[in-house]
Amino acid sequence: xxxxxxxxxxxxxxxxxxxxxxxxxxxxxxxxxxxxxxxxxxxxxxxxxxxxxxxxxxxxxxxxxxxxxxxxxxxxxxxxxxxxxxxxxxxxxxxxxxxxxxxxxxxxxxxxxxxxxxxxxxxxxxxxxxxxxxxxxxxxxxxxxxxxxxxxxxxxxxxxxxxxxxxxxxxxxxxxxxxxxxxxxxxxxxxxxxxxxxxx
Numbered sequence: 293x294x295x296x297x298x299x300x301x302x303x304x305x306x307x308x309x310x311x312x313x314x315x316x317x318x319x320x321x322x323x324x325x326x327x328x329x330x331x332x333x334x335x336x337x338x339x340x341x342x343x344x345x346x347x348x349x350x351x352x353x354x355x356x357x358x359x360x361x362x363x364x365x366x367x368x369x370x371x372x373x374x375x376x377x378x379x380x381x382x383x384x385x386x387x388x389x390x391x392x393x394x395x396x397x398x399x400x401x402x403x404x405x406x407x408x409x410x411x412x413x414x415x416x417x418x419x420x421x422x423x424x425x426x427x428x429x430x431x432x433x434x435x436x437x438x439x440x441x442x443x444x445x446x447x448x449x450x451x452x453x454x455x456x457x458x459x460x461x462x463x464x465x466x467x468x469x470x471x472x473x474x475x476x477x478x479x480x481x482x483x484x485x486x487x488x489x490x491x492x
Contacts, residue, residue, distance in 0.1 A: 332399025339402040345389075347418040349426040357414050358387045363434035366466075367391065368420040368454070369441055373401025379437075380413050386434070388413045391420035421459065428466045435472045436463055443479035455486050 328336075336344075345357055354364050365383075367390040370376040380388045390413060392398050398417050405413055416423050441454040455475060467473065473490070477483050 328396050328399050331403050332396060335399055335402035335406050339406050343402060343405060343413060343415055344398075345414050345416050347416060347423065347427070349422075351429045352389075352427045354387065354389075354432065357389075358412070360387070362387045362412070364389055364432065365435040365437065366420075366424075366428070366433050366463075367437040367439075369438065370397065370401060371440070372397050373404050375439060376401060376413065377404035377408055377410060380410050381408055384412055386412060389416065390414070391416045391418065391423055393417055393419065424459075424462055424466060430465050431468050433466045433471055434468055435474070436467065438473075438475040440476055440478065443477060443482040445479065450485075453482065453485065455482075455489055457489050457492055460489055 345352070355361050358364075363386045365386055365388050367376055367388060370390050370392050371394075373390075373392075376388065376390055380386075390401070392401070392415065395417070398415055401413070401415065404410070416427075438455060442452075444450055444452045460473075463473065475486050475490075477486060
């Protein structure tokens with residue numbers, strides 16, 4: 293679904309709570325359709341059992357999930373996984389916990405994991421906001437990546453942007469002291485908003 297397909301009725305837009313969160317559950321994504329290729333489907337079968345993590349409303353045991361103790365980097369929304377696989381290959385000493393709901397994208401990353409024999413990636417095919425709230429304990433992440441989130445170009449849709457103060461505050465609480473948060477966008481107005489949020 294593109295932003296042009298999103299509901300336009302203002303009555304459908306949620307009001308916010310005192311801490312800035314919409315009263316109805318928010319999501320870190322917009323559901324998109326897409327075709328899963330045969331190779332991606334095969335990767336789900338071969339890599340899925342060891343790489344895909346089930347969502348659970350309980351703290352995630354990183355050592356059990358990755359099979360080792362290592363710094364954990366969270367990635368929110370990896371698209372088709374090309375950058376994710378590249379970074380993970382360059383940093384084999386780190387564990388990458390990656391959230392994405394788009395099935396073809398998950399399949400594409402699983403295929404890259406198989407082809408590149410990567411062992412340091414785990415995937416949560418679930419809303420990252422819920423994962424942060426319920427699965428990630430405070431002060432446990434060594435870094436977080438949010439690369440090219442949907443910019444929601446139209447002014448009336450800006451409120452739907454992922455990078456806003458309430459989410460960043462919750463994410464910051466999961467970062468260890470000295471950890472980093474990297475974000476990237478190619479939309480200048482969104483970049484300005486991100487800098488404002490990060491500076492708050």
